[in-house]
Structure formats: structure tokens, C-alpha cells
Amino acid sequence: MKKLLLPTLAVGVILFVWQFLSWAALNIHGAEQQYTPNQEAVLQVLSEQLEAGSYFLPQAAPGSTADEQEAFMKEHAGKPWAIVHYREAFEVNMAAKLIRGFVIDLVAGFLLVWLLSQxxxxxxxxxxxxxxxxxxxxxxxxxxxxxxxxxxNTLGHLVDAIVPWGLSGLFLGWWMNR
Structure with missing residues (x-):
């Protein structure tokens, strides 16, 4: 178990630092979180119409028959649609989110180290x-x-699949063969 601890920590740090670079410093995911000057108006309408949750719009009402669903799809074909993740309050508790993210990175790091150790x-x-x-x-x-x-747009996620995992592999290739 001790043999897995240090490389797990190192990979967790590589993943964590990369995520900061990817989402904040380099803004590789900018296409996934675009700005609109109409955000206040959009948020006002959402706050009046939705409860907190995730939505795919439009979609047929729950319990619709197959015929109703088919008619709904025909009616909405070619029209606008959206995916909305609506929350009622903007939470700025970065510490809890960063800790949770780092723990997940450690778990992912452990799984990779364990896999390579096999x-x-x-x-x-x-x-x-x-x-x-x-x-x-x-x-x-x-x-x-x-x-x-x-x-x-998944280009940012593709970069996230290559850079931190490649760096982790380079580190572990060195660590396991030193």
C-alpha cells in the first residue's frame, strides 16, 4: 500500500493542477461556458419558470403516449432547443469544491497507479x-x-484526456522504473 501512496499523490496533483490550468488559467473550455449580454434577462425568465434542476427543452410531457411523442417531435423539428442546468442561488464556496475535486483526483490517481502496478x-x-x-x-x-x-463542443475535454493523463503516464513510467 505504501508503494502506491506517493505516486497516487503525485498523479492527483498533476490532475488537479491541470484542471485549474484547463478551466481557469488557459480557458480551454471557453466554448462550453459562453457569455451572453442577455444573461440577466435569461436568468430572470428562468427564475420565474423553473425550479432548480437540469432540463432538456423542449420535450414531451411525462406519460405521453407514443403517438403524442411522435407528434411532439414533428412539431418541434427544426426549432430551437436547449439544455439548462438551473440553480436558484450562485454558491461561491470554492474551498469545498476544490477539496472535493482533489479527492476525486486522488481516487483517479490511485486507480491508475493500481492498474499500472498490475x-x-x-x-x-x-x-x-x-x-x-x-x-x-x-x-x-x-x-x-x-x-x-x-x-x-468537446475539444477541451479531448485536451484534458491527453495532457494530464499523458503527463501522469510519463511520471509513472519514470517512477515505476527508477
Whole structure:
């Protein structure tokens, strides 16, 4: 267990620092969080019409028959649609979110370290390729798959699949073979 602790911590730090760079310093995800000068008007309408939650608009009412759903889809084909994540209060508790994020990064780091430790020979090449494979699996199965259905921009997530996982693989390839 001790053999896994230090590399887990290192990978957790690599992931955590990259996420800060990706989302804040470099703004790689800017296309996913665009500004609109109409934000106050939009938020006012949302606050009057929605409870906190996540919405896909438009969609047929729950309990609609198959015929009603088909008619609804035909009626709305070619018209605007939206995905809305609405919250009633803007929470600025960064400390709790950063701690929670770092814990998740440590868990992901542990899983990667454990996975590589199961290999008979985790040389530099295998460590980097396996780490990149983990990053690509995460990218393909969640953000990219969602972009197929919901037409989102996933370029930032692709970069997030390559850079921190590649760096983690480089570190672990060195660490496990020193």
C-alpha cells in the first residue's frame, strides 16, 4: 500500500493542477461556458419558470403516449432547443469544491497507479500508453458520447484526456522504473 501512496499523490496533483490550468488559467473550455449580454434577462425568465434542476427543452410531457411523442417531435423539428442546468442561488464556496475535486483526483490517481502496478512490466512506453488509454476511455464514454446526442463542443475535454493523463503516464513510467 505504501508503494502506491506517493505516486497516487503525485498523479492527483498533476490532475488537479491541470484542471485549474484547463478551466481557469488557459480557458480551454471557453466554448462550453459562453457569455451572453442577455444573461440577466435569461436568468430572470428562468427564475420565474423553473425550479432548480437540469432540463432538456423542449420535450414531451411525462406519460405521453407514443403517438403524442411522435407528434411532439414533428412539431418541434427544426426549432430551437436547449439544455439548462438551473440553480436558484450562485454558491461561491470554492474551498469545498476544490477539496472535493482533489479527492476525486486522488481516487483517479490511485486507480491508475493500481492498474499500472498490475502489469508485469510497466515500462515508460506501457505506462504512457495505458495512461492515455484511460484518458481516452473517459473522454469517449462521457463527453464525446454526450456531444453526439447534445451537439456540444468537446475539444477541451479531448485536451484534458491527453495532457494530464499523458503527463501522469510519463511520471509513472519514470517512477515505476527508477
Amino acid at each position: 502489469m508485469a512490466q510497466a515500462d515508460m512506453k506501457r505506462a504512457v500508453l495505458a495512461s492515455l488509454a484511460v484518458g481516452f476511455m473517459a473522454y469517449l464514454s462521457i463527453p464525446y458520447l454526450n456531444s453526439i446526442w447534445f451537439e456540444g
